[in-house]
Amino acid sequence: MLKVDGLNKTFYGFSLKNIDLHIPKGYICGLIGENGAGKSTLIKTIIGLYKMEEGSVVVDGMKFDSNEAQIKDMLGIVLDECIYNPGYTPLKIGKLYGPLYTHYEESAYLDWLKKFNVPADKKIKQLSKGMQIKFQLAFALSHKAKLFIFDEPTAGLDSDFRKEFLDICMELIEDGERSILFSTHITEDLDRVADYITFIQDGEILLSMTKEELCSRFVYVQAENYKLKLLKPTSVVHREEGTYGGSALVVNSKQVPLDNDYEKRVPTVEEVMYYFVKGGKAHAKDIIELYVK
Amino acid sequence: MRKISLSYMLNRTFNVSTLGQCMWIFFCTQITAVTNGMIAEVLIMVSMAAFVALGAMLPKLPEEIFLMPVSREDREKSIRRLFVEKLIVSAILQSVLMIISVVCGFLTPISAVLLVVDAVTVSYAFVLTGYYRGKNVNASGIYTGTMMFIVILMVITAGVNVKPGLWAIIITINSVGLWSIVWCKAGKAIKGMCEDLADYEKLMVTNMPLDKRAKLKEKGVI
Incomplete structure (x- = not known):
């Protein structure tokens, strides 16, 4: 589903060096590393916010460079720092951005918001961090994404919703058609759900293997x-x-x-x-x- | 469908107060009716300064558009179209006000045309200085320089009590001559701005506080 090869990127004096990352369909890959290791920079480069200097990103067989719009149509993104306009309500965001996606379903979006107890008519800036994560997740789930990219999604969540979130992750990959790249420093979550672990340190991938292999080695x-x-x-x-x-x-x-x-x-x-x-x-x-x- | 939605979304976000600006210009024309055009020019300058200040406070380009399923080219095209739309709407509304002013006898037709050119240029500079903070020092610098030049001219002309004919020539030079330099310079800048706004990394630098940007420049990081 996701294939990153030889990715190099220098950004504000920090470098990602020779990143290779493969996530097959139907699997969850946990991205771990200490603060400043380059997890968020890698995620932002994979989703095209930052331009890579070398290498390639291929999603579902399509190269990112030449198929940006089609690939983003397949991505469900939840970022640690909510970058949606803080003055908008989740309802307005659904109305504005939802139609940009091919498979967006407004009713599904509203259902998810309701299920997560996110007030649809409250401005983003008035929502707690946990609520902002829930709202992003609801939006990501409403357009039938194939590749979910989560950057520290559980950091601001209470323990009940964290559990629910991890259950949703497991449900998402059940059909074997969807995959998740999950960056977190709460590695306990990965012990529960991850199939693969990629350990990044100082902009380089140190280890990347299945969780079982990692723990048995x-x-x-x-x-x-x-x-x-x-x-x-x-x-x-x-x-x-x-x-x-x-x-x-x-x-x-x-x-x-x-x-x-x-x-x-x-x-x-x-x-x-x-x-x-x-x-x-x-x-x-x-x-x-x-x-x- | 996609382009319409993106354009609509951008329009909702870039809240340029065209109507408010028109009302201000209309107020200027009222003054013009009784003051031989000079005070109107001063008011337009004041309005320009006010809009520049307003521009600095406007919301930034929403970063979420970089997550949406839109290609870089479409993003750039939509942003460029947005600016052009804003300018056209501004020009149309201001022209309507000028026509009303002419019909009511506040202004001569030529003054009305010149005031529209002035007003749209103000919009243009406002857009540039608002969204291109720091990066577009040249365009806004030229605009400010031109304004200063006009102020000096006005002070001199006020001092020597020039005749209305000479005053019309001054306004013509001001509006058509000097402004065209601004438009040419700004035209290039606006192209660069649309390219920058469509690029997340460049947008981050554009939106960065000036002191932080200076520090990073010192380090040679940007």
């Missing part, structure tokens, strides 16, 4: 500090020492001695991200070069 180890120090340094992504023991992310369980003093378990997406960030970019690259590629 690494092992989270807890042990006493001196025991952790015995692990082969090149196999440890990062180690943290505490008063009563420490923890480490290790490239795979074979690198951990068969010793009951080491407590091992499968790491969460958040743990993988945390330890890679803490370990530093250079070390992360070495680890990936040695064990992952």
Whole structure:
């Protein structure tokens, strides 16, 4: 559904370098990375807000450069920062922009707004951040988008709606025809719904694989500090020492001695991200070069 | 269908107060009737300054149009068409007011024509300075310079108590001669502006506060 190849972009001194990203139909890809890693810049480049310097973006077999209007007709976009005119109401936005989409259904839009309890006649600027996200989602759902692009959508949501949002994500891909690119720093959400994880750091993709593969390639180890120090340094992504023991992310369980003093378990997406960030970019690259590629 | 919708949407967003401007020009013509045209010129200048100030406060181009299923070319075309439409509507409304003024005996036909040219130029400069803040220093600078020149002329002519014939020549030079320079310069600028407005990255720079832009320029980032 989405194929990004060799994307390069320099923007205000920050660079996205050689980005490759593939999302097949019917899958959810989680885009993770610390603040300033380039997630939003990548998303804005994919949806054409920023012009890429090199590379290509292909959506459903169509190149973005030559089919901008057709591709945007297929996109359902929810951005962290609502860029709709703050003086407009959701109702007005539906009336103004809805007809620009081939498959827009006003009744569906109003139904979604109602379902999400978004007041249709209240100005965008008067809506809370969570409500603004809900409104954007309602609009994205009302024109039968094929590729949904969510940039930090759950950040301003209460826990109930976050759960509902994730359920909607799962429903969306049920028919195997739609896909989702989902950037978030709440990696717990991705543990629930993502099929693929792409980890971006300092404008470069560090890891991109299925969630199962990501979690099975690494092992989270807890042990006493001196025991952790015995692990082969090149196999440890990062180690943290505490008063009563420490923890480490290790490239795979074979690198951990068969010793009951080491407590091992499968790491969460958040743990993988945390330890890679803490370990530093250079070390992360070495680890990936040695064990992952 | 798509183009109509985009144009309609842009029209709703760019709230240029053409009618208000016309009412102001009409007020100028009333004054003209009793003051030999000079005060009307001053009022037009004041109105220009007011509209420039208003322009700076107008809402920015809605960023959401960059998310909509519209190609870059269509975006650019719609924005350009919007400006042309605004100017035509402004000219038509102002012409109607001038005709009323002429029929009522407030103005001579030639003064009415010149005032319309003035008024539309004001609209033009207003649009440019409002939406092209900072970037279009040349066009707005020329306009302001021209205005200053007219002020000096007016002060001199007021001082020497010129005859109405000479005054008509001054207005002619002002409206047709100097304004045409503004129109030529602004014509090029407006083309660039429409291109910029259709490009999200350029629009971001255009809408950026001047101090932030200066900092980024210093760093060589933009």
